[in-house]
Amino acid sequence: MDAITLDQFTVFLTIVEEGSFAAAARxxxxAQSAVTYAIQKLEDQTGVALFDRANYRPTLTEEGRALLPRVRRIMDDLAEFRVQAQAVSKGVEAELTLLVETFLRLSMFADPLGRFHAEFPMVQLRIIAVQPQAASQHLADYRADLGLFLQSPHPEPELESRSVTKLDLVAVATPDHPxxxxxxxxxxxxxxxxxQIVVSNPKALSNTQTFAVxxxxxxxxxxxxxxxxxxxQGIGWGSMPRPMVEADLERGTLVELHPAEWGSSNVMPSFRVVAAKLKSGALGPAGTFLFDTLSSTSDG
Structure with a gap:
């Protein structure tokens, strides 16, 4: 038996979209005879009639309607394969791994991530949440391509870091808390x-523990x-990144606490969020775009 061809699927879909054999041929x-032959061949190979030709315009048979979604899926997969093959030929990465510290919420980076997907729709992005003390080590061990961290008080020389945004801490408790x-x-x-509820060993906050604990x-x-x-749950109070509790504050399920001072300061501390990569690790077009896009959102 001859193999079913992608050209036969193309003819089949074109007839469905155009509404007739003649329109599909145009x-x-x-030639219309070539279109008719392609469908007859496909029907012979599948053993089912795909079109009812009894009327002026051909209509899909029950079997044809059942097979139509599968044919469309095959042709969509082929189109995606061609796009990805072209990207690979240009050196675009098939997959990237992005580390995100547990202090951060992805909603803070929705815009640059959306732009990345629009620019590189076929690149798979693996996002991994990591503890602050482990984030930079994952990059150093080549277990990730990029990271979103709280800026360390002691910048690590092997990393290239760019400012992304500022993260404010806010002290919160439930409304009925004393x-x-x-x-x-x-x-x-x-x-x-x-x-007080405290997150243990947050390396990025090591110089400011007296403010928060x-x-x-x-x-x-x-x-x-x-x-x-x-x-x-009202078990205790604690300091949280403001983006993580904004919805709770708006709903009134949590309230902001306003002490007179925090250590030697009268405000809660703020921290810079940075995008980081290994200086020795070369990024491809997709990784470079993501790195640049994340850092272009910096609020200064």
Whole structure:
């Protein structure tokens, strides 16, 4: 038996789209007899009638309607294969791995990620959440191509980092928490007597721990998400990246705490978010575009 060809599928779909054998022949620039022969051959090879020719215009048979989605899928896959093959021939990466610290939310980077997908729709992006103390090591070990980190107080010489945005911390608790009942600019000492939920070993915050860790009684969790959950349950209070709790603050399920001071400052600390890559690691066109696009969003 002769193999079914992609050309036969093209003819089949063109007849469906144009509504007749004659119109399909004009669209394809072929004789109508050639179009008819291609369909007859396809019907012989599949063992089913694809079109009912009893009327003036051919209509799909029940079998033809059943096979139509599969044929479209095959032709769509072929088109995607051609696009990806062209991209690979130009050196475009098939896949990239992006690390994102657990302190950050992907919604902060929706615009550059959307632009990346629009520019390189066939590049697979693997996004991995990592603890701050492990993020740069993943890059150093070539386990990732790019990273989104909180800027380290001691920049690592093997990394090229570019500023992306600023991240503000905000102290929060549930509305019925005792600290939430206090008026603004209450003494910082009042916070010492209430359970504080702390994320352990956040390397990027190592120089500012005196700002954020105040409570005498502390629970330590390994992820920001876990701290968020405990605070929302009213177990304790804690500092959170503002983007992670904006929706809670708008809904009133959490409230912002306003102590008079934080350590030697009267405001909660802010941190720079950077996009980073290994200086020794060469990025292809897609990785370079993503790196540039992430850093072009910097708010200065």
């Amino acid at each position: 669209k394809l620039g072929r 600290l939430a009942q206090l008026p603004p600019r209450f003494p910082k000492a009042a916070m010492r007597d209430h359970l 105040i409570g005498v009684n502390q629970w330590h969790v390994s992820e920001m998400r876990l701290r968020h959950d405990l605070i929302k």
